[in-house]
Amino acid sequence: AQTVTQSxxxxxxxxxxxxxxxxxxxxxxxxxxxxWYKQPPSRQMILVIRQEAYKQQNATENRFxxxxxxxxxxxxxxISDSQLGDAAMYFCAYRSEEWDDKIIFGKGTRLHILP
Amino acid sequence: DTGxxxxxxxxxxxxxxxxxxxxDPISEHNRLYWYRQTLGQGxxxxxxxxxEAQLEKSRLLSDRFSAERPKGSFSTLEIQRTEQGxxxxxxxxxxxxxxxxxxxxxxxxxxGTRLTVV
Numbered sequence: 001a002q003t004v005t006q007s008x009x010x011x012x013x014x015x016x017x018x019x020x021x022x023x024x025x026x027x028x029x030x031x032x033x034x035x036w037y038k039q040p041p042s043r044q045m046i047l048v049i050r051q052e053a054y055k056q057q058n059a060t061e062n063r064f065x066x067x068x069x070x071x072x073x074x075x076x077x078x079i080s081d082s083q084l085g086d087a088a089m090y091f092c093a094y095r096s097e098e099w100d101d102k103i104i105f106g107k108g109t110r111l112h113i114l115p
Numbered sequence: 116d117t118g119x120x121x122x123x124x125x126x127x128x129x130x131x132x133x134x135x136x137x138x139d140p141i142s143e144h145n146r147l148y149w150y151r152q153t154l155g156q157g158x159x160x161x162x163x164x165x166x167e168a169q170l171e172k173s174r175l176l177s178d179r180f181s182a183e184r185p186k187g188s189f190s191t192l193e194i195q196r197t198e199q200g201x202x203x204x205x206x207x208x209x210x211x212x213x214x215x216x217x218x219x220x221x222x223x224x225x226x227g228t229r230l231t232v233v
Contacts, residue, residue, distance in 0.1 A: 103160075103221060
């Protein structure tokens with residue numbers, strides 16, 4: 001079974017600085033999707049960024065980018081120019097393409113933005 | 116269509132009572148998922164539907180839990196004889212299937228139903 005591991009329960013970053021959130025996953029499949037979801041306090045979960053495993057190019061969405069290392073099964077999220085609104089729980093997630101299956105989430109990293 | 120709607124937002128119930136939650140997905144999404152999230156943890160998969168068919172149920176879904184999606188539209192999640200360990204946020208999400216979709220954006224989540232069993 002696939003697993004997703006986020007080894008940093010909490011992180012803090014100064015406003016306007018850059019922070020990287022780590023994620024590793026375990027799978028025997030070759031085709032899959034990886035996601036980072038953001039869950040602000042008492043608000044619904046929203047998609048931040050996604051990556052297809054067959055693409056070598058790292059995904060980028062404005063201030064958010066990923067470092068996807070397929071061989072190492074690593075998928076980190078970099079947030080540049082951190083803003084107060086970035087404070088949230090961030091979940092790394094995996095979904096098989098081969099089985100068209102459910103999304104599996106990590107336990108999350110709580111990100112604090114220091115003014 | 117304004118997204119995935121869940122009702123109620125909050126539910127407090129006494130142990131042993133039955134509760135039912137409702138989820139209205141995005142209308143063109145034929146996949147609907149239920150997850151449970153406890154404080155400080157990631158969402159844990161419970162079950163999912165493609166149209167009206169329930170395709171998979173997690174081992175987390177004990178016999179006290181039942182989910183339905185009549186006519187492939189809204190879904191209900193019922194918990195019978197609630198226990199304090201059922202206290203959690205119950206999240207609903209919907210999506211299109213990934214196969215055949217050139218850009219797959221994953222799920223759209225609802226705001227969740229927070230259940231407190233006292």
